[in-house]
Amino acid sequence: MDQIVLTGLVALAGVLAGAVNTLAGGGTLLVYPALLAFGLPPLGANVTSLIGLTPGYVGGVYAYRTELAGEKRRLPALIPASVLGAIAGAILLLVTPGETFEAVIPFLVLLSSLLLLAQPWLQRRLVPAAGEAGPARAEESVTSPLTVVSVFLASIYRSYFSAGVGVLLLALLGATIHANFQRINALKNALSLFIVVTGVAIYAFSAHVDWLAVLVLLPSSALGGVLGGRLARRLNPDALRYAVCGLGIVLAVVLFL
Numbered sequence: 001m002d003q004i005v006l007t008g009l010v011a012l013a014g015v016l017a018g019a020v021n022t023l024a025g026g027g028t029l030l031v032y033p034a035l036l037a038f039g040l041p042p043l044g045a046n047v048t049s050l051i052g053l054t055p056g057y058v059g060g061v062y063a064y065r066t067e068l069a070g071e072k073r074r075l076p077a078l079i080p081a082s083v084l085g086a087i088a089g090a091i092l093l094l095v096t097p098g099e100t101f102e103a104v105i106p107f108l109v110l111l112s113s114l115l116l117l118a119q120p121w122l123q124r125r126l127v128p129a130a131g132e133a134g135p136a137r138a139e140e141s142v143t144s145p146l147t148v149v150s151v152f153l154a155s156i157y158r159s160y161f162s163a164g165v166g167v168l169l170l171a172l173l174g175a176t177i178h179a180n181f182q183r184i185n186a187l188k189n190a191l192s193l194f195i196v197v198t199g200v201a202i203y204a205f206s207a208h209v210d211w212l213a214v215l216v217l218l219p220s221s222a223l224g225g226v227l228g229g230r231l232a233r234r235l236n237p238d239a240l241r242y243a244v245c246g247l248g249i250v251l252a253v254v255l256f257l
Contacts, residue, residue: 007216010034014217017049018056018224019231020247021166022063022189027053027224028161029251031217040210046093046161047208051200052217056225057193063229067186074177075190077143078151082191085155086198093160094206105161106255108168113248115171116241147176151191158192159199166192167248181241189229 013034017027028049035045061068068075150172157168169188177184203209 006034006038010038010213010216011220014052014056014220015224015227017053018059018221018226019228020224021053021056021192021221022060022225022228027056027166027221029254031221035210035213038210038213040213043093044208044210047203047206048210048213049217050159050196051203051209052214053221054193054196054200055218055222056228057189057196059222059225059227060189060229061186061193063226064182064186064189067183068190071179071183071187071190074143074147074187077148078187078191079194081148081152082155082194083198085152086159086195087202089156089159090199090202092156094202106252108157109248109255110252112168112171113245113252115175116167116248117245118175144176147173150176155191155195158195167244167251170244181238 010031013030017030019027020030021027028046031049031053032045035048036042038045040048151169154169154172166188169191170184173184173187174181177187179187
């Protein structure tokens with residue numbers, strides 16, 4: 001295939017991935033095969049996609065800045081967990097073979113989708129105190145250790161191989177935090193940005209990065225992140241939850257094949 005066509009394919013995948021990552025996660029599954037077609041080996045495609053999709057997360061956080069303004073009490077506890085998890089995941093990717101971890105990814109994506117579907121029930125079970133405090137106090141509840149541990153583990157996954165991690169983060173945050181879905185989605189976008197930036201700081205010094213592909217992905221994923229954020233904030237929370245669940249199940253099926 002002509003190199004110009006392949007470059008255009010990578011750019012289009014970047015726009016779509018930036019939007020999908022803001023909405024639910026899973027944008028890597030769009031960019032990863034495009035980078036393989038571009039001529040990159042699997043590990044190079046994985047690392048290059050993580051770096052190239054970074055602006056999409058910036059755009060998503062900017063689009064959700066209103067919702068994030070109400071989450072300032074949670075972020076100081078969750079950001080360190082996401083950064084430490086990202087460091088662990090990046091080191092794990094660089095020093096160990098990925099076959100074993102990639103084998104369990106479909107199961108993780110499917111599990112996270114089912115968790116997200118059961119989010120309302122899980123909230124009542126896992127954070128009953130927040131539910132009894134009423135809507136106003138529930139939104140301001142203190143972050144639990146379970147949430148911090150969940151974010152840490154999801155960050156390891158995200159930094160190692162990111163497919164479907166947006167669904168996983170949404171499910172874990174929704175199960176352990178009593179807040180509306182748009183606020184949880186805003187938290188997911190902010191934490192994803194910290195995870196990605198941490199991974200970039202480590203992977204940028206490796207020999208696996210294709211910087212030409214990165215230069216194509218940087219502006220295209222930024223555009224997609226802004227477009228995805230605008231669309232997500234206009235959707236009904238329940239409709240968005242079910243749409244994310246559907247996407248997660250599709251991602252799992254693709255990974256199983």
